Amino acid sequence: MKIAFYTLGCKVNQYETQALEQLVTQRGHSLVPFEETADAYVINTCTVTAVSDKKSRQVIRRARKAAPDAVIAVCGCYPQTHPDDVEKLGVDLISGTGDRTGFVDLLEREWRDRQPITALDDAFQRRSFESLPAGGLEGRTRAMLKMEDGCVNFCSYCIIPYARGRVRSLPLADCVRQARELEAAGYREIVLTGIEISSWGQDLEGKPELMEAIEAICQGLSPDTRVRLGSLEPRTITPDFCRRAAALPNLCPHFHLSMQSGCDTVLARMNRKYDSNRYYKSVTFLHEAYDRPAVTTDLIVGFPGETEEEFQQTLDFIQKCAFSAMHIFPYSKRPGTPAAKLPGQVRNAVKEERAHRAAQIARTMQDTYLDSWVGETVPVLFEEEREGLWRGHTTRYCEVEVQSVQPLHNQLRQVQITGHAGGALQGVLV
Incomplete structure (x- = not known):
């Protein structure tokens, strides 16, 4: 079977697509680009925003129109939370965010029998981490190692806990083993990723903390193999975390601290678990431990009820933090989340204008950071x-x-x- 994959969304989705690619090639199937003729088209979807849902539907329709006789298989977060919407698109195989090995079995069955299949579970009933082959196919320099799945933070704008379920962690020994296997395969950089890696270990015996896994992985590799961290919850950064991180020569001094807003009243409406003062402490701890650490972040502008004064507080705060790079998103109303029902929904034109203003500041901060490396x-x-x-x-x-x-x-x-x-x-x- 010739199989084409298309991935939308986050690094975890990218990791899981790479794992699926390995699983199908191990069974003798071949991979082709999504734009070429295939027997099956697999779309790994995202549902983090309503815009993500729209993009997922567009790709599904495009595949069906281009290849009316092929198997169209859809997996990921969108069908996990909105299976009825996906079913209306004439999809042959509908799966969610669990049991990727089982998904390959179903894909082969669908190709053989051509009887529509829907295979979904209750994400909140999952209790074990599904271990998948890490890395990717040949030609890649950087590999992802998924060490955690699930989230229980329940931010008011986010539907991902409903798509991914509770926190499940890859056991420490398996983290180290997979990292060594990736190094042996020739990868020079390993990115530790997950839905919320700061929660790693909460479900394991003894509740080990994330830094224990980071130390074990880094120390199990050669000093020349880089280890990079995925997005971190800001409260993960403590003086002890920084002291231990700085002692690891192969841990990249790049820390993506998810922020979303620099205004405390907006953070409270988002149901974030920190305020701007605690966030700034994390930034300060990193600068005390490292020379010019790269501190990057995400920002949502135009959250429901955000006033001009609240937005100005955020602009002042990001300049105080002096980020090396930022990802800036206008708030996207996500049906099924508490934020979608909040009063004071901000007009699109206002959100776009605020995103533009924040991006201008972000570019200036990035230029300043890059300037500091000239001559080195x-x-x-x-x-x-x-x-x-x-x-x-x-x-x-x-x-x-x-x-x-x-x-x-x-x-x-x-x-x-x-x-x-x-x-x-x-x-x-x-």
């Missing part, structure tokens, strides 16, 4: 060549561009930084 020599892990330039990333996840007539894929090289443009550092090989 830094290690860069190169990934690909585009438009005549080899591109890679520093430990702080700054993109770097250099010219080279020799291939640099998956090489760790020293680069002297000469400048920056378009959000990327530029330099010459040393």
